[in-house]
Amino acid sequence: xKTLVLYYTRTGNTRRISEMVACTLSADCEPILDDRDYSGAxxxxxxxRDALRKKVATLxxxxxxLSIYDFILIGQPVWAAQPVPAVRALLHNPLAFANxxxxxxxxxxxxxDQMCLARTAELLQQSRIIAQxxxxxxxxxxxxxxxxxxxxxxxxxxS
Numbered sequence: 001x002k003t004l005v006l007y008y009t010r011t012g013n014t015r016r017i018s019e020m021v022a023c024t025l026s027a028d029c030e031p032i033l034d035d036r037d038y039s040g041a042x043x044x045x046x047x048x049r050d051a052l053r054k055k056v057a058t059l060x061x062x063x064x065x066l067s068i069y070d071f072i073l074i075g076q077p078v079w080a081a082q083p084v085p086a087v088r089a090l091l092h093n094p095l096a097f098a099n100x101x102x103x104x105x106x107x108x109x110x111x112x113d114q115m116c117l118a119r120t121a122e123l124l125q126q127s128r129i130i131a132q133x134x135x136x137x138x139x140x141x142x143x144x145x146x147x148x149x150x151x152x153x154x155x156x157x158x159s
Contacts, residue, residue, distance in 0.1 A: 001071050001101075002069045003022075003025050003027035003028070003069065003071040003072070004027060004028045004029075004030065004066070004071070005018045005022040005027050005028070005030070005072075005073045005075065006032055006062075006064075006073065006074050006075070006090065007029070007030075007032060007074070007075035007076065008032040008075070008086040008087055009031065010038050010044075010047065010077055010084075011077070011139065013107045013135075013138035013139050014075045014077050014106075014107045014138075015031065016138060016145075016146065017107055017135050017138060017146075017149045018073075018075045020146050020149040020153070021073060021075075021149050021150075021153045024153035024157075025073075025153050025157065030062060032059065032086045032087065033059065033060040033086070034057035034058060034060065034085065034086040035057070035058045035059075036057060036058075036085070047084065048079050051079035051080045051083070051084055051085060052080045054082065054088065056088050056089045056092055057086045057088070058089070059089045059090065066096050066097070067096075069100065070100060070101060071100065072097065072101070072102055072103075073103040073104075073156075074090070074104050074105075075104075075105045075106070076105075076106055076107075076120070077106065078106050078110075078112045078113050079116075080112065081111070081112030081113075082119055083123065087120065088123065091120070091124060094123060094124060094125065094127070097124055098127060099126070099127070100128070101127075101128050101130050102124055102127045102128065102129045102130065103131040103132070103133070103156060104117050104120050104121060104129060104132045105133040105134070106133075106135070107134075107135045107138045108134065108135075109139075109140075113134035113136075130159060131152075131155075131159070133148075133152050135148060135149065
């Protein structure tokens with residue numbers, strides 16, 4: 001089964017988990033890039049606002065062709081318990097993910113992880129979501145979360 005890990009990151013935490021999962025699964029890994037800069041404190045505030053408003057970002061093209069993958073993992077941080085604008089844009093065409101196995105994961109420091117996962121899953125109604133996972137405080141507990149990411153990826157291999 002050909003596997004792809006797609007992720008959006010603002011601080012690098014989601015990238016860290018994505019790379020660990022991709023390495024464990026021997027999967028391709030690619031960031032989801034948009035044209036908006038959400039860095040710093042003002043970017044944090046703007047990101048939460050844009051997520052609450054369900055803004056759809058303008059994405060840079062992916063290198064990977066989604067059509068060649070059977071299993072796609074999508075990772076993102078939690079912003080205001082909503083999918084981030086870049087992931088919302090990626091999933092704007094749900095047919096690109098139809099009939100594929102999907103796993104969703106989020107990184108977060110506070111709350112809203114389950115709501116974010118549920119709202120992201122709503123955007124993928126024609127896909128088969130086989131797993132969801134939350135990683136808490138990746139920046140503060142990197143070794144613990146990397147071990148959790150490896151263990152989760154090993155579970156995914158078995159299913």
